[in-house]
Amino acid sequence: MKSAAGALALALPFVAAKASYDGYKAFHIDSHHSYEALQEKLSALHVVDIGCGDDHDHLDIAVAPEDIAAFEALGLDASVVAQDVGVELAREGALKPYTATVKAAGEVPGLPEMSWFESYHEFEDHLQFLEDVHAAFPNNSETFVAGESLEGRPISGIHLWGRDGPNAHEAIVWHGTVHAREWIVAPTVEYLLYQLVDGYQKRTCTAVRAIDNYDFYIMPVVNPDGFVYTYTDDRLWRKNRQHREGATCVGTDINRNWPHHWDVPGGSSPNPCSGTYRGEAPGDTPEMAVLTNHTLEVGGRNGLKLFVDWHAYSQLIMLPYGYDCSKAAENNDYQMELAGGVAEAIRSVDGRVFVYGPTCPTIYQTSGVSMDWAYDIAGAELSWGYELRPANARDGGFVLPPEDILVSGQEQWAGIKHLLNNF
Numbered sequence: 001m002k003s004a005a006g007a008l009a010l011a012l013p014f015v016a017a018k019a020s021y022d023g024y025k026a027f028h029i030d031s032h033h034s035y036e037a038l039q040e041k042l043s044a045l046h047v048v049d050i051g052c053g054d055d056h057d058h059l060d061i062a063v064a065p066e067d068i069a070a071f072e073a074l075g076l077d078a079s080v081v082a083q084d085v086g087v088e089l090a091r092e093g094a095l096k097p098y099t100a101t102v103k104a105a106g107e108v109p110g111l112p113e114m115s116w117f118e119s120y121h122e123f124e125d126h127l128q129f130l131e132d133v134h135a136a137f138p139n140n141s142e143t144f145v146a147g148e149s150l151e152g153r154p155i156s157g158i159h160l161w162g163r164d165g166p167n168a169h170e171a172i173v174w175h176g177t178v179h180a181r182e183w184i185v186a187p188t189v190e191y192l193l194y195q196l197v198d199g200y201q202k203r204t205c206t207a208v209r210a211i212d213n214y215d216f217y218i219m220p221v222v223n224p225d226g227f228v229y230t231y232t233d234d235r236l237w238r239k240n241r242q243h244r245e246g247a248t249c250v251g252t253d254i255n256r257n258w259p260h261h262w263d264v265p266g267g268s269s270p271n272p273c274s275g276t277y278r279g280e281a282p283g284d285t286p287e288m289a290v291l292t293n294h295t296l297e298v299g300g301r302n303g304l305k306l307f308v309d310w311h312a313y314s315q316l317i318m319l320p321y322g323y324d325c326s327k328a329a330e331n332n333d334y335q336m337e338l339a340g341g342v343a344e345a346i347r348s349v350d351g352r353v354f355v356y357g358p359t360c361p362t363i364y365q366t367s368g369v370s371m372d373w374a375y376d377i378a379g380a381e382l383s384w385g386y387e388l389r390p391a392n393a394r395d396g397g398f399v400l401p402p403e404d405i406l407v408s409g410q411e412q413w414a415g416i417k418h419l420l421n422n423f
């Protein structure tokens with residue numbers, strides 16, 4: 001007979017420790033146009049990509065403590081952006097528990113406390129936040145589950161409507177946190193939601209006009225598996241959690257998996273170990289089926305006025321197209337004029353400069369991304385991708401202290417107000 005201890009040891013699965021970035025040093029490296037050669041040089045070292053996107057003129061990486069000397073010996077054109085990534089991560093603070101709104105029988109509660117925006121939160125608390133916004137706005141909203149992630153979590157959102165009831169107007173669709181580690185995104189999108197509902201209840205002009213004239217579908221976390229993984233296992237995780245047959249690495253970049261110009265060379269990676277791995281076929285992630293079906297369904301009713309995919313970081317407003325640098329959207333002049341006004345409004349809040357323009361020529365080439373799909377396939381009149389604050393890895397990259405949440409919300413609310421009042 002086995003001893004109790006032996007049986008216990010067999011029954012316990014191997015539990016990996018949460019990834020630690022203590023002692024990791026972060027660098028910004030100029031590629032001098034030999035991006036591939038640079039990656040090859042780094043391949044023998046333990047480094048983590050902390051860059052945003054695929055801008056091939058530079059690389060932002062964090063180097064493990066044991067490889068810092070070997071990295072420095074390479075003599076690359078590199079500057080330090082963070083002395084210790086572990087210390088930067090600690091500045092984010094603990095995930096604070098959220099106290100749900102208490103609802104007395106027969107009474108409509110107020111909106112959640114603004115303290116929500118003072119710290120980061122776990123996935124379940126984001127779901128509860130949406131429920132509580134709905135509870136405070138019961139006749140003009142519903143929460144919805146568009147479908148499930150690979151691991152069975154809800155891909156949820158809240159639908160807002162105005163005086164004409166639900167489904168009477170063109171749709172506005174916002175997606176957040178498709179890239180799991182972009183933590184500033186969910187609370188920023190939730191701040192916009194909060195301002196819309198609060199403004200409607202206080203009868204402010206922008207919010208009343210917006211909600212009375214559009215059906216909003218706001219989804220702060222569309223990659224729940226990846227998001228949960230960022231606080232249970234690895235804070236810098238980006239993709240979903242899909243295992244592929246024969247691959248040693250996990251995860252597909254959902255925002256390189258949209259079924260439209262999916263495998264343009266240079267726009268994504270065929271390598272499962274890459275952060276921008278596009279999958280084996282267009283749209284072959286469970287999350288993508290949910291997101292495309294939902295967008296087509298709500299956009300199919302009365303049209304799709306605005307689609308926004310919210311990301312961080314880099315301070316950008318990206319317009320179609322990502323997949324072709326010589327191609328601009330048919331209504332590019334209109335989109336550019338609006339984006340210019342939005343950037344100006346954002347800047348008026350805290351001085352942050354947001355660069356805007358068609359993605360490929362202005363920023364970098366991407367393929368299989370939401371913005372191009374929403375414009376070409378779902379027929380969005382305006383289809384944008386945002387990269388929120390900060391501007392670069394030196395200013396924090398994906399890791400911002402919780403004090404930045406509120407001001408990020410405020411500057412984006414200024415931008416969105418401009419948009420809602422001018423389109």
Ligand SMILES: [Zn+2]
Binds near residue numbers: 182
């Ligand atoms: Zn992103």
